Amino acid sequence: MSAKQNQPSTSIRDPDATRQRILSAALDLFVEKGFADVAMRQIAENSGVTKSLIHHHFGSKEALWKATKEAAFELYAGLQRQDLTEAEQSDEDLLRRGVVNYFKFLQNHPKVVRLFAWAHLERDTCVGENDSGLVRLGAERIRQAQESGIFRSDVNPVHVITTFVITCTHWFEARSHHSQWEGIGSDQEFLDDFLKIFLDGLKPEHVPER
Amino acid sequence: MSAKQNQPSTSIRDPDATRQRILSAALDLFVEKGFADVAMRQIAENSGVTKSLIHHHFGSKEALWKATKEAAFELYAGLQRQDLTEAEQSDEDLLRRGVVNYFKFLQNHPKVVRLFAWAHLERDTCVGENDSGLVRLGAERIRQAQESGIFRSDVNPVHVITTFVITCTHWFEARSHHSQWEGIGSDQEFLDDFLKIFLDGLKPEHVPER
DNA sequence: TTTACTATTGACCGGCCGGCCAGTTCATTG
DNA sequence: CAATGAACTGGCCGGCCGGTCAATAGTAAA
Numbered sequence: 001m002s003a004k005q006n007q008p009s010t011s012i013r014d015p016d017a018t019r020q021r022i023l024s025a026a027l028d029l030f031v032e033k034g035f036a037d038v039a040m041r042q043i044a045e046n047s048g049v050t051k052s053l054i055h056h057h058f059g060s061k062e063a064l065w066k067a068t069k070e071a072a073f074e075l076y077a078g079l080q081r082q083d084l085t086e087a088e089q090s091d092e093d094l095l096r097r098g099v100v101n102y103f104k105f106l107q108n109h110p111k112v113v114r115l116f117a118w119a120h121l122e123r124d125t126c127v128g129e130n131d132s133g134l135v136r137l138g139a140e141r142i143r144q145a146q147e148s149g150i151f152r153s154d155v156n157p158v159h160v161i162t163t164f165v166i167t168c169t170h171w172f173e174a175r176s177h178h179s180q181w182e183g184i185g186s187d188q189e190f191l192d193d194f195l196k197i198f199l200d201g202l203k204p205e206h207v208p209e210r
Numbered sequence: 211m212s213a214k215q216n217q218p219s220t221s222i223r224d225p226d227a228t229r230q231r232i233l234s235a236a237l238d239l240f241v242e243k244g245f246a247d248v249a250m251r252q253i254a255e256n257s258g259v260t261k262s263l264i265h266h267h268f269g270s271k272e273a274l275w276k277a278t279k280e281a282a283f284e285l286y287a288g289l290q291r292q293d294l295t296e297a298e299q300s301d302e303d304l305l306r307r308g309v310v311n312y313f314k315f316l317q318n319h320p321k322v323v324r325l326f327a328w329a330h331l332e333r334d335t336c337v338g339e340n341d342s343g344l345v346r347l348g349a350e351r352i353r354q355a356q357e358s359g360i361f362r363s364d365v366n367p368v369h370v371i372t373t374f375v376i377t378c379t380h381w382f383e384a385r386s387h388h389s390q391w392e393g394i395g396s397d398q399e400f401l402d403d404f405l406k407i408f409l410d411g412l413k414p415e416h417v418p419e420r
Numbered sequence: 421t422t423t424a425c426t427a428t429t430g431a432c433c434g435g436c437c438g439g440c441c442a443g444t445t446c447a448t449t450g
Numbered sequence: 451c452a453a454t455g456a457a458c459t460g461g462c463c464g465g466c467c468g469g470t471c472a473a474t475a476g477t478a479a480a
Contacts, residue, residue, distance in 0.1 A: 036247035050429055120384045128387040135391045158393040159403040170380035174330045177338040181345045183368040193369040201411025260459055
């Protein structure tokens with residue numbers, strides 16, 4: 001992957017790979033226990049390097065934390081932007097697919113979900129800043145669909161996006177919380193029910209008086 | 211409040227009040243920074259007592275954390291149960307009022323919101339266990355409304371409850387996250403839009419075939 | 421081969437952590 | 451008025467924290 005020249009695998013030192021191993025171990029630990037409860041020593045041990053080496057590559061614990069979040073967000077934004085741009089026109093089915101895609105993404109990336117949850121709690125704003133572009137794009141799609149009469153036009157398009165983003169996100173963030181509720185269904189069953197309510201709730205008013 | 215006998219206010223020692231002051235300081239700090247990032251020394255300083263005294267009254271940091279969460283949950287459950295039981299029959303307007311009440315509660319108790327968010331992340335199950343009773347009660351109400359033909363019957367009642375609980379909760383938990391989204395409205399505006407979508411989405415099917 | 425640079429190590433630092441303990445002060449009770 | 455026990459204090463402990471630094475080892479350029 002990052003093999004410079006034709007250097008064979010005899011190369012003992014590979015700083016890129018080292019950084020990657022550190023980031024990976026840091027991600028696992030930060031995701032599990034949050035920033036404050038993780039010791040640099042643990043990260044060092046889990047990644048098979050010295051604590052000093054982490055400082056050499058990343059500078060400080062804070063900087064490593066920031067780098068971890070940025071790496072996670074790159075993954076997140078990359079896939080999301082892809083989903084959003086490859087779809088072309090706006091109709092109900094597009095929104096359904098958008099919700100399903102977002103839901104599936106969170107389902108497949110539980111680490112990202114938890115990492116962002118920690119970030120929210122420490123009032124990290126960079127995640128929110130970064131995806132405001134995605135939201136703008138999505139809201140524009142909704143607005144177009146409202147103008148075409150596909151969706152009701154008496155709701156703020158941003159709130160439509162927010163509603164499903166919030167629902168999907170919190171479903172996974174607080175899974176351990178509501179998974180013990182009696183009678184609650186699987187991921188798929190909840191998604192299906194939510195889509196019924198959400199999409200029918202967005203249908204245009206039946207009696208457009210005035 | 212907790213004045214035993216007719217003891218005047220000259221009483222220097224008041225262990226109940228002391229415990230309360232410790233709990234209050236602990237709540238503020240835990241809410242702000244989470245369990246791991248709070249030092250017993252800070253709690254001691256903020257509550258005006260010695261670190262040793264906290265250990266005397268609560269035993270350990272973990273125990274204090276647990277006591278803090280339990281106190282918060284008592285407040286939460288008390289008000290929620292009150293809202294749920296004082297309402298009698300089930301109709302659309304009842305659900306609307308339920309959602310509004312829940313939303314307003316979270317709006318008025320940001321500390322509880324954040325405390326529970328920390329608890330979720332450390333996979334604390336006791337919060338979820340405790341309110342499963344509330345959910346059961348709410349779901350039963352929805353089921354009755356479905357039988358009466360007030361709501362669509364093709365969705366799991368628990369998922370109806372879950373949907374609005376999740377939405378309200380995450381709206382406040384991740385406020386710092388989406389407050390920077392361009393075009394997003396105030397608490398009230400979002401609530402209004404969500405209610406439109408949610409309640410209309412719950413209306414019975416228009417063509418009840420079969 | 422020499423040089424220069426960077427990746428990597430292990431030992432070490434001051435400081436803060438949660439918890440403990442011996443002692444003091446207060447309030448109740450017999 | 452003792453005296454008993456709980457509330458409360460200050461000081462101390464071992465241990466872990468993030469971070470630093472001088473020294474070493476590998477690597478690529480000259």
